[in-house]
Each structure stands twice: as structure tokens, then as C-alpha cells.
Amino acid sequence: MVLLLERLWQRLRRKKETPQPRDFDGVSLSELLEFIQSQDLVSDLKENEAMIKQALGDSSDLTLRHLRFGRELQIPVLVLHIDGMVDSETLMNGLIGPILGKSSWLSEEESGQRLSRSELFLLMKEQILRNSSVHETASLDELLDYLVRGNAVLLMDGVPKALACEVKGWAERNVQQPTTEVAVRGPQNAFIENRRVNTTLLRRIIASPLLWFEDFKVGAVTNTMVTIAYIKGLVEDSLVEEVRERISSIEIDAIFESGHIEELIEDAPYSPFPTILRTERPDKVAAALLEGRVAIITDGTPYVLVVPVTFQSFLTAAEDYYERFFTGSVVRFIRAVAFFLALTLPSTYVAVTNFHQELLPTSLTLSIAAQREGVPFVAIVEALFLEVSFELLREAGIRLPKAIGPAISIVGALILGEAAVSAGLVSSALVIVVAATAIASFISPIYSMSISVHLLRFPMILLAGTLGLFGVMMGLAAILIHLCSVRSFGVPYLTPLAPAVPSEWKDTVVRVPMWKMDTRPKSLVKKEFIRQSPRQRPQPPEQEDTE
Amino acid sequence: MTGNSRKVLVVMLIVISMLLGGCWSRRDVERLAFVLAVAVDKAQDPDKVQLTVELARPSALTATSQGGGSLESAVWRVSSTGYTVFDAIRNFASQVPRQLFWSHNRLIVFGEEIAREGLEDVLDAFFRDPEMRRSVKVIVCKGDTGANFLLVDVPLERVLSGGIQGIISSSVEKLSTMVDIGLNYFGRALSADGLEPIAVRGEIIDLPPDEDPRGSLERTKISKAPRITGAAVFKGTKLVGWLDKPEARGFNWIKGKIGGGVITVEKPNERNKFIAVEIVRTRSNIKTEIVGGKPKVTIKVECMGNFADRENVYVNPEGVAPTVLSIERQMAAVIRNEIEAAVKKAKEFGSDIFGFGEAFYRFHPKEWKRLREDWNDKGFRELQVEVEVKAMLRRSGLIELEVPLGK
Numbered sequence: 001m002v003l004l005l006e007r008l009w010q011r012l013r014r015k016k017e018t019p020q021p022r023d024f025d026g027v028s029l030s031e032l033l034e035f036i037q038s039q040d041l042v043s044d045l046k047e048n049e050a051m052i053k054q055a056l057g058d059s060s061d062l063t064l065r066h067l068r069f070g071r072e073l074q075i076p077v078l079v080l081h082i083d084g085m086v087d088s089e090t091l092m093n094g095l096i097g098p099i100l101g102k103s104s105w106l107s108e109e110e111s112g113q114r115l116s117r118s119e120l121f122l123l124m125k126e127q128i129l130r131n132s133s134v135h136e137t138a139s140l141d142e143l144l145d146y147l148v149r150g151n152a153v154l155l156m157d158g159v160p161k162a163l164a165c166e167v168k169g170w171a172e173r174n175v176q177q178p179t180t181e182v183a184v185r186g187p188q189n190a191f192i193e194n195r196r197v198n199t200t201l202l203r204r205i206i207a208s209p210l211l212w213f214e215d216f217k218v219g220a221v222t223n224t225m226v227t228i229a230y231i232k233g234l235v236e237d238s239l240v241e242e243v244r245e246r247i248s249s250i251e252i253d254a255i256f257e258s259g260h261i262e263e264l265i266e267d268a269p270y271s272p273f274p275t276i277l278r279t280e281r282p283d284k285v286a287a288a289l290l291e292g293r294v295a296i297i298t299d300g301t302p303y304v305l306v307v308p309v310t311f312q313s314f315l316t317a318a319e320d321y322y323e324r325f326f327t328g329s330v331v332r333f334i335r336a337v338a339f340f341l342a343l344t345l346p347s348t349y350v351a352v353t354n355f356h357q358e359l360l361p362t363s364l365t366l367s368i369a370a371q372r373e374g375v376p377f378v379a380i381v382e383a384l385f386l387e388v389s390f391e392l393l394r395e396a397g398i399r400l401p402k403a404i405g406p407a408i409s410i411v412g413a414l415i416l417g418e419a420a421v422s423a424g425l426v427s428s429a430l431v432i433v434v435a436a437t438a439i440a441s442f443i444s445p446i447y448s449m450s451i452s453v454h455l456l457r458f459p460m461i462l463l464a465g466t467l468g469l470f471g472v473m474m475g476l477a478a479i480l481i482h483l484c485s486v487r488s489f490g491v492p493y494l495t496p497l498a499p500a501v502p503s504e505w506k507d508t509v510v511r512v513p514m515w516k517m518d519t520r521p522k523s524l525v526k527k528e529f530i531r532q533s534p535r536q537r538p539q540p541p542e543q544e545d546t547e
Numbered sequence: 548m549t550g551n552s553r554k555v556l557v558v559m560l561i562v563i564s565m566l567l568g569g570c571w572s573r574r575d576v577e578r579l580a581f582v583l584a585v586a587v588d589k590a591q592d593p594d595k596v597q598l599t600v601e602l603a604r605p606s607a608l609t610a611t612s613q614g615g616g617s618l619e620s621a622v623w624r625v626s627s628t629g630y631t632v633f634d635a636i637r638n639f640a641s642q643v644p645r646q647l648f649w650s651h652n653r654l655i656v657f658g659e660e661i662a663r664e665g666l667e668d669v670l671d672a673f674f675r676d677p678e679m680r681r682s683v684k685v686i687v688c689k690g691d692t693g694a695n696f697l698l699v700d701v702p703l704e705r706v707l708s709g710g711i712q713g714i715i716s717s718s719v720e721k722l723s724t725m726v727d728i729g730l731n732y733f734g735r736a737l738s739a740d741g742l743e744p745i746a747v748r749g750e751i752i753d754l755p756p757d758e759d760p761r762g763s764l765e766r767t768k769i770s771k772a773p774r775i776t777g778a779a780v781f782k783g784t785k786l787v788g789w790l791d792k793p794e795a796r797g798f799n800w801i802k803g804k805i806g807g808g809v810i811t812v813e814k815p816n817e818r819n820k821f822i823a824v825e826i827v828r829t830r831s832n833i834k835t836e837i838v839g840g841k842p843k844v845t846i847k848v849e850c851m852g853n854f855a856d857r858e859n860v861y862v863n864p865e866g867v868a869p870t871v872l873s874i875e876r877q878m879a880a881v882i883r884n885e886i887e888a889a890v891k892k893a894k895e896f897g898s899d900i901f902g903f904g905e906a907f908y909r910f911h912p913k914e915w916k917r918l919r920e921d922w923n924d925k926g927f928r929e930l931q932v933e934v935e936v937k938a939m940l941r942r943s944g945l946i947e948l949e950v951p952l953g954k
Contacts, residue, residue, distance in 0.1 A: 352576075353576040354570065354573045354575065354576070355572070355574075357574070357576050357648060357651075358651065358678070358680075362581070362583070362603075362651040365576065365581070365651060366581060366603050366605045366608050366609060366651075367605070367608075367609045368576055369576045369581070369603075370577075370605035370608065370609040371609075372575065372576055373577045373606055374577075375577070378570075378573075379575065379576070380570070462565075465570060466565050466568055466570060467565065468573075
């Protein structure tokens with residue numbers, strides 16, 4: 001009965017002080033958020049506690065710890081944290097332990113003088129708490145934000161402020177090897193889901209005070225932290241401003257992955273080609289930063305975005321720079337060829353077998369003709385059929401549980417392919433073409449570019465099937481025109497080929513030796529164009545003739 | 548109309564216009580009958596022409612010889628007649644289930660009879676049809692019909708046309724005692740002023756009965772083989788005669804088309820003992836002048852050779868240098884003889900296969916106007932031809948000139 005009365009009284013009181021919303025039931029998300037933002041902390045600890053509990057709906061993981069503090073332990077103190085998001089040892093040693101332990105000491109110290117509550121609060125912040133970072137806040141909104149990000153919050157009776165203490169600690173993946181961008185030589189670590197760890201990985205590569213990070217909070221509900229990284233003095237300030245503007249203009253409820261951000265800030269949303277590079281390699285991001293690019297690190301995903309990028313960036317692997325330049329250049333060249341093959345091989349096959357039988361050497365033509373004898377479909381149907389089944393296999397291979405993945409790929413690739421050929425459903429020449437194309441299309445170190453090429457093959461096959469090589473050329477011309485018109489954060493996509501920037505040709509299809517890489521990309525860096533001393537070619541020391 | 552729906556309309560127009568075109572003029576590669584060689588002869592009906600084609604059978608051609616090997620013929624030879632070549636080609640449709648495809652054709656073989664009568668009625672289709680390649684070899688079968696030429700076998704190759712092509716290219720490289728003429732040259736020679744056509748000469752030779760080229764596996768009727776030597780000389784579109792091996796090489800010397808070959812000379816001081824010199828590099832040059840109102844041609848030929856082999860041991864007491872000199876002199880004599888023989892034969896036929904007339908047209912256009920009227924029958928026959936040959940013997944290999952055989 002008393003309880004009921006008390007609750008009723010509380011409710012009435014709340015009604016009096018905070019007229020709306022009276023109850024969280026039946027109120028929309030945006031109104032609730034607005035309400036929380038409008039609330040400020042009050043002096044009364046009980047009231048603050050009620051406010052927080054109301055905002056969090058008394059969630060089961062909210063943990064409260066009531067303490068008493070000060071002379072004769074008459075000051076009530078409340079410590080809140082979210083269970084599972086804090087390191088309990090840090091919480092004990094940094095927060096609860098000192099408060100409880102120092103209480104007696106305090107009472108002796110302040111025996112001569114009587115400290116006000118706010119002075120005590122300051123004392124608490126500056127002398128007692130041992131946490132690495134302690135923030136003061138007066139708004140409910142900020143307090144809750146600290147709370148849900150794994151801080152412990154301390155409230156003192158009589159002070160309309162709170163202290164947020166850094167005690168984060170939760171289960172997390174370790175830094176591991178990259179899974180999508182493997183390198184034989186080079187650093188073997190990859191970004192993880194924690195933004196702070198990711199910035200650390202960058203800091204450890206670039207130990208410079210001029211590596212700057214800027215935080216943004218994106219997503220009305222998820223409140224995802226997004227950090228942009230750049231090297232001050234190298235990067236064009238206008239570029240940073242552009243990135244800032246594009247990220248802060250995002251108004252969305254949730255960000256789960258950098259892909260969301262990518263789609264919201266990219267230059268050419270309808271283009272089949274990605275205009276933002278995503279990578280999980282810290283060394284790649286560091287190299288991009290040193291070329292005057294900006295990295296966008298999103299909390300919760302190991303994929304970091306890099307802007308601006310050019311077409312060439314997608315045919316570049318970090319390893320190109322770690323192996324000697326001959327190797328790097330040859331590999332680059334192979335990638336360029338593979339890109340072209342992946343785009344045109346099936347369509348060229350269709351065009352040649354349907355329209356241009358005079359194009360191939362006689363024996364090859366006859367061989368293809370022999371294989372196609374008895375195949376019931378026309379070449380274009382056959383090609384589309386095989387390409388689609390390859391896409392099915394690829395997709396199935398990714399989604400399948402690891403345990404049955406190999407079985408399916410054996411059934412799919414080996415048995416199905418072999419059986420289809422021997423049953424005369426498809427010609428073995430086309431199987432070879434499709435397999436070669438599949439291999440070629442995955443040569444791009446960046447998966448998103450591989451997928452673009454994959455998808456572009458289908459319109460190319462249709463063009464080849466209707467218009468022959470003329471159609472293939474039209475398709476290629478259309479792609480080229482499109483590539484020329486796309487920009488990534490103001491940089492033309494085909495730089496340095498179109499527009500031609502001769503000083504950047506050293507790092508395109510050919511990768512010149514390290515001692516020749518004297519300048520940074522002109523299209524990105526204007527202030528610090530020179531990268532290194534130009535006379536660094538290693539040579540044997542000049543010897544005097546010793547007879 | 549809003550901008551967006553206009554965009555959609557443009558895309559639709561492009562897609563629809565593409566799809567409406569459909570797969571126009573599409574032909575599946577397996578629905579084609581690949582012509583590898585064609586023979587053109589007179590049909591029994593004197594107004595008609597007979598075409599015989601060698602069609603590839605892709606499945607038999609590419610079948611690997613698993614399990615005993617397939618001895619199935621890789622080609623199918625089929626004939627058709629018509630009033631014109633195009634007519635005859637269309638008439639194949641009543642016998643051949645697939646569309647004839649000509650781009651992979653390698654040979655055109657004319658029977659001697661039709662070649663003697665003139666090819667003006669049958670050549671046009673081969674130039675006019677876009678599918679026909681200008682690189683096909685033009686062969687005249689001496690003493691037989693083209694159809695019969697297509698019936699012989701080159702046992703090493705599964706397809707006759709491939710075999711003939713191989714023989715032609717290896718002959719050019721190793722012998723040069725024949726000519727290598729494609730349809731393009733033939734047509735150019737027909738249309739050019741002061742140049743007469745020439746063609747490859749093919750023959751069907753009988754093999755000795757005990758000589759079985761296929762070994763013991765198939766002791767059947769194969770007793771005929773093709774041979775490519777010499778050349779067929781045309782005057783206009785009519786075949787007028789043949790060049791034999793040395794004359795054909797003489798033609799090649801003049802035109803600078805020696806791909807390689809062997810010059811056999813007698814040993815300097817021994818009768819009936821021979822030395823072979825391999826031709827390594829040649830250069831030829833035709834110079835035209837008008838001397839006293841009469842045309843004159845100077846042919847300059849340079850030839851560089853390597854010592855290839857010789858019969859028996861040879862020791863010249865005078866030393867190496869005089870030996871080399873005397874061999875070089877003999878080489879030059881051989882080359883000169885071949886050139887002069889070729890010119891003599893061509894003059895007999897009254898056919899300027901060397902293009903001397905064309906050279907006059909180029910360098911003496913004014914005089915050519917006067918000369919061209921009766922060039923083949925008078926000007927060319929009375930043409931003064933001077934031959935200058937420079938022969939060099941370069942290398943003898945590491946064995947020098949002597950091998951102490953029999954010692």
C-alpha cells in the first residue's frame with residue numbers, strides 16, 4: 001500500500017516537473033530522443049536515478065551501485081554502468097575502491113574546513129578518481145551516451161552534474177591476418193571491428209603528431225562513431241572539408257558497416273564501378289594517407305574507406321610496393337590484362353562463334369565447331385547459362401557453412417561441369433572461357449571491383465550476341481566514356497591516364513623503383529609535392545684503382 | 548516530360564533498337580560447312596562450270612586418336628555445277644546440309660583445261676564475295692582437272708589443303724623452285740598494266756606401287772601424291788605455258804622472292820662432283836632505261852650463300868681463297884642461267900610475268916604510252932635484258948672447307 005502510494009506520488013511529481021511525455025508508452029522514437037535531449041540533470045540524486053532508469057527503461061544490464069562518501073559518510077553517491085561493457089577490475093580499482101578507501105582520509109582533511117558539495121565534486125574528479133579519463137557532463141543525453149558506450153557514470157547528491165569515467169572492456173576479436181587482402185610479403189595484420197584499435201594500428205605505422213583524427217557521430221539510433229584520418233599539411237584542406245561536409249550531412253537511423261557510409265557519400269551512386277576504396281589493410285591506408293588521401297574509419301567494421309581514389313587504385317595491391325619493382329610491374333601488367341579479359345572474354349567468344357568465324361585460325365575455328373556440334377543451345381544462351389551457373393556457385397560458395405563448402409564446390413565445379421560437357425549441354429571451349437574469365441575477374445585485389453566486372457560481363461555478352469564484335473566495341477566505348485566522366489571527391493576517375501598526368505605514370509601499370517618515386521600524386525597533393533631526395537639510386541661506392 | 552522519364556525513354560530506345568536488330572546475320576559456328584579448298588573445272592555441259600569443294604568435318608578433324616585412332620576421313624569432297632561460280636556455290640545447298648563458309652578457304656585449284664580456255668568467267672566471284680580471302684593460293688593442276696587434284700592425299704596431314712599449304716611454305720623456304728602466288732597477286736597482275744599473272748603449278752604424280760606412304764596399316768589405293776614445282780604462266784586470264792624448276796627460280800630471282808634454296812655447283816676441278824651452297828640472303832633490283840628509243844632492263848642480283856655440303860674430299864693446292872672465288876663464280880653462273888632461262892621462256896609465251904612493263908610505266912611513263920600498245924607481243928619479246936649477278940660465299944661452318952674423310 002505504501003509502495004503504491006509512493007509510486008503514485010512519484011508519478012505525480014514527475015508529471016509536475018516534466019510535463020511531457022508522461023509515459024514512454026505510445027510515444028514515437030523521435031519524440032523520445034527529443035525529450036531525452038531536453039532533460040538536464042538535477043541536484044537530487046533520487047530524481048536523477050529515476051530519470052536515467054526511465055530513459056533506459058530499467059534495462060536488465062543497467063547496474064547501479066549506491067555508495068556513501070565524505071565525512072561521516074553522509075553524502076550519497078551513485079555509480080552506474082552497463083553490465084558487460086566495462087572491465088570490472090578497472091571499475092573497482094579506479095572508481096569504487098578509491099571512493100570507499102579515501103572517505104576516512106577525507107574526513108580528516110576537511111575537518112578544519114567544510115567543503116561545499118560542488119567543491120567535493122571537483123575534488124572527486126581531480127583527486128580521487130583514478131581513471132584515465134574523466135568527463136564532466138550536465139545533460140542527461142550526454143550521460144546516457146557515455147553510459148551506453150561503456151563508461152561508468154558517477155552521480156553525487158546535491159550536484160546537478162555527473163562524471164563519466166573510462167572503464168571500457170568488452171569481448172572482442174583480436175587483431176588478425178587480413179582475410180580478403182592477403183599478402184605474401186608485408187604486414188600481416190588487419191583492421192578489426194573496434195574503431196579505437198584501428199586508429200591505433202594507423203598510429204603505430206605513422207608515428208607523427210600530424211596524423212589527425214576527427215570524430216563524427218552518425219546514425220540517430222545507432223550513434224555510430226565515424227573517424228576521419230588524414231595527415232595535416234599533406235592533405236588538401238578543401239578535401240578534408242568536403243569529407244566533413246559529406247559525413248555530417250548524413251541523416252540516417254543506423255550505420256552498420258562502412259558500406260552504408262560509402263553509399264551515402266559516393267560521387268557516382270549509379271556507376272557499376274566503386275569510387276571509394278575499402279580496405280582492411282592498415283599499411284594500405286597509411287600509404288593512402290601519405291599520398292594525401294583521407295581515410296574514413298567506421299566503428300564496428302574492419303573495412304576502412306579511402307577517398308579519393310582512381311581506377312588504378314583498384315588494380316593495386318600493397319604487395320606491389322614490397323616486392324622488387326620488376327615483380328610489382330609485371331603483376332600490375334597482368335592485372336590490367338586480366339581486367340580486360342574478364343570484361344571481354346565471354347563476349348568475344350560469343351561474337352566470334354556467332355558472327356566472325358573468319359577471325360580465328362582455321363584449326364581453332366574447326367575445333368570450336370566440333371565441340372559445338374550437338375550442343376542444343378545457341379552460343380549466347382550457352383554462355384549466359386554457364387556464366388549464371390558460375391555466379392550461383394560463387395554465391396553459394398560464400399554463403400555455405402564452412403563444413404559443406406568444399407563438397408558443394410566439388411559437386412558444382414567438377415562434377416557438374418564435367419557432366420555438362422560430356423552430356424553435350426555445353427561445349428568444353430566455353431567451359432574453358434568461363435573458367436578463365438572467372439579466374440581473371442578475381443585478380444583485382446579489391447573484391448568490390450571484381451564484382452563490378454562480374455556484373456558488366458552480362459550486358460557485354462548480350463551486346464556481343466546481338467551486334468557481334470561491333471557490340472563489344474560499343475560496350476567497351478560506353479564503359480570508357482563512363483569511366484572518363486566519373487569523379488571521386490573531385491579527382492577524375494581515370495587519373496593519371498585521362499587527364500594525363502605524366503608525373504604519376506610512374507605508379508600505374510608500371511611501378512618504378514622506390515628510389516625513383518620522388519613525387520607524390522600531383523592530383524592529390526599540392527603543398528608537399530616532393531616525397532624524397534631524387535638521388536637515391538643505390539650504387540657501389542666509387543673505387544680507386546688498387547693494383 | 549520530366550527529365551527522368553526522358554532518360555528512361557532514351558535507355559528504352561537504345562535497348563529496343565538493339566533487341567529489334569536481334570541476332571541478325573548470326574550464324575552458329577557449328578552450322579557452317581568450312582570450305583578448305585575449291586577446285587574449278589569445266590563441267591560436262593560446256594556452258595557450265597563445275598566446283599568441287601573440300602569441306603572440313605570438324606568432329607573427325609579434331610578427334611584425338613584415342614583407342615586405335617580414327618581413320619575416318621577428315622574432309623568431305625563434293626561437287627556441284629552451275630552456269631556461273633556463284634550459281635554453282637548456291638547449288639551446293641541441295642547436297643550440303645550446312646551453309647558454305649569461305650573465309651577459311653586456302654586453295655583455289657584450276658584444271659588445266661579451264662585455265663587454257665580462260666578464267667575470266669570464273670574469277671569474279673572469288674574477288675567479289677567478302678567471305679573470300681585474297682590470300683588463298685592459286686594453283687593450276689597440270690594435265691588434270693582440279694577435282695582430281697583434290698582427291699590426292701598428303702598422308703602426313705589430315706587435310707589436303709593443309710598439306711599443300713605446308714608444301715608451298717616449306718618449298719619457299721627450302722627450295723624456291725616454285726612460285727608462291729596468292730589470289731591477291733593474281734588479281735593485281737590481271738588488272739595491272741605491264742604485268743601478267745602467274746600461278747602455282749600443281750601436279751599429280753604416281754607413286755611406285757611398292758611405296759606405301761601409310762605404312763602397313765592401310766595398304767589400299769593410295770598411289771597418287773601431289774607435287775608443287777615450277778609455275779603456270781598466264782597471258783591475261785589464259786594459261787599459256789609452264790615454267791620448270793630452274794625457270795621458276797629464275798622468276799623468283801628477278802622478283803626478289805627467294806626464300807631460301809640450294810645452288811649446286813660442280814667442284815672447281817673435278818667433273819661430276821658437286822658442292823651445295825645454301826642461299827642465305829638475296830637482293831634484286833630491276834633498272835629500266837631507254838637506250839636509243841628501245842627499252843632495256845638491267846637485273847641486278849646479289850646472293851649470299853653458306854657452304855652446305857659437298858661430295859667427297861676436296862683439296863685444292865692453290866689454297867682456300869681461290870677455291871671460294873671459283874665457287875662464287877660458278878654460283879653466279881648458275882643464277883644467271885636460271886634468270887636467262889626464265890626470261891627466254893616468258894618471251895616465248897609473250898607474257899611479261901616479271902612486270903618489266905610496269906617498271907617502265909613507273910619510271911618512263913611517257914615512253915610507256917608508246918610501248919604499251921603491243922608490249923607483250925613485241926616490246927617484251929624484243930626487250931634487251933642484261934643480268935648482273937654478284938654471288939658471295941660466306942661461311943663454311945667450323946669444319947672449314949675440308950674434312951679429312953677417309954684418312
